[in-house]
Amino acid sequence: MLFKKASCSFAILFFGWFTALAQESYFTQQYANKLHLNPAFAGINHNWSASLSHRNQWPALNGSFITNQFAADYRLQNSKSAIALILHQDRAGIGGLQKLQATAGYAYHTAITDNWSMSAGLQASIASLRINYDNLVFGDQLSDNGQVAVTSAEAARFEPSSFVSFAVGGLMYSNQFWVGLKVNNLNKPAYGFENQTKLPISYLANAGYKFYARSYEERGRLFELSFTPSATYIQQDDFSRVDIGIHTIYTPLTLGLVYKGIPVTTGTNRDQALSVIAGLQIEAFKIGFSHDVGLSGISKQAGGANEISLVFEQLELNKLFRSRLGSKINRRIPCPAF
Numbered sequence: 001m002l003f004k005k006a007s008c009s010f011a012i013l014f015f016g017w018f019t020a021l022a023q024e025s026y027f028t029q030q031y032a033n034k035l036h037l038n039p040a041f042a043g044i045n046h047n048w049s050a051s052l053s054h055r056n057q058w059p060a061l062n063g064s065f066i067t068n069q070f071a072a073d074y075r076l077q078n079s080k081s082a083i084a085l086i087l088h089q090d091r092a093g094i095g096g097l098q099k100l101q102a103t104a105g106y107a108y109h110t111a112i113t114d115n116w117s118m119s120a121g122l123q124a125s126i127a128s129l130r131i132n133y134d135n136l137v138f139g140d141q142l143s144d145n146g147q148v149a150v151t152s153a154e155a156a157r158f159e160p161s162s163f164v165s166f167a168v169g170g171l172m173y174s175n176q177f178w179v180g181l182k183v184n185n186l187n188k189p190a191y192g193f194e195n196q197t198k199l200p201i202s203y204l205a206n207a208g209y210k211f212y213a214r215s216y217e218e219r220g221r222l223f224e225l226s227f228t229p230s231a232t233y234i235q236q237d238d239f240s241r242v243d244i245g246i247h248t249i250y251t252p253l254t255l256g257l258v259y260k261g262i263p264v265t266t267g268t269n270r271d272q273a274l275s276v277i278a279g280l281q282i283e284a285f286k287i288g289f290s291h292d293v294g295l296s297g298i299s300k301q302a303g304g305a306n307e308i309s310l311v312f313e314q315l316e317l318n319k320l321f322r323s324r325l326g327s328k329i330n331r332r333i334p335c336p337a338f
Helices: 002-022 298-302 317-322 324-329
Strands: 048-057 065-075 081-092 097-111 117-131 161-173 177-184 202-209 211-218 221-236 239-250 253-263 272-282 285-296 305-314
Touching (some): 081 117, 253 285, 285 298
Antiparallel strands (some): 048 065, 048 305, 065 081, 081 097, 097 117, 117 161, 161 177, 177 202, 211 221, 239 253, 253 272, 272 285, 285 305
């Protein structure tokens, strides 16, 4: 029985290790990580912002999958342009696979009609993959009495690997509706260690509609009671899924439920989870927490995921709401804060 449990845990870790190589990172709190979601979000709803996010996926495993991210963007004054920076770190499982990625982005915003605006963005990323051998134990380190030797005769032959990737994205939005599309890995970069393979192009489309039950502005601050259903479609190579959710904003509180992992096509048992999101906004500061409850697949066995985000946005309301220039090129997008 002990061997069976150990084999099962190893299989989960082995599968997760190679899944991390091939798949992108996806946050439960998508809209607290807008720059990761779509480069076209840079500079929308604020003059500049900075955010920190931490995700602990499959915490029941001995060696969970950890993602940390810092993101910042800045809207150039009196222009339709914005720039962005993302620093991203992944640590995948007990095997010690680590990914470091730096991304630079640019976005351009413009009004299409009196009711509709659009934004287009692009990103260029450089990523580095390496294995932390300090977390690995090889067969020649194990002895009959249970002792583990410090060193191994195994050669550390997996040299760090790096690659460059490009992405584009677009958004169309009104005061209540938005739809966006991001295409990642346009150049199909080669990645891996001894054997190189190409990272396939991935597509992420998202849309939503905000229903306002109540909305008003007081002392330069917007208050609202709203309900926002949304959906996200993800496709990469032969993998595809849909996430659907509902967010409720009762200023300053945000609550959300997201069903993640609805399979688009029939096939093997997919990883599915129900995510619970809670967020609080105090002036320019936002803090969010979410927990994924595993319903099927690896998430059910390994404990889902926990995620926390901290966001600071600097917003000049006079320019955004009263300036003629601001009303033309900086219309607010109605997506949730988390």
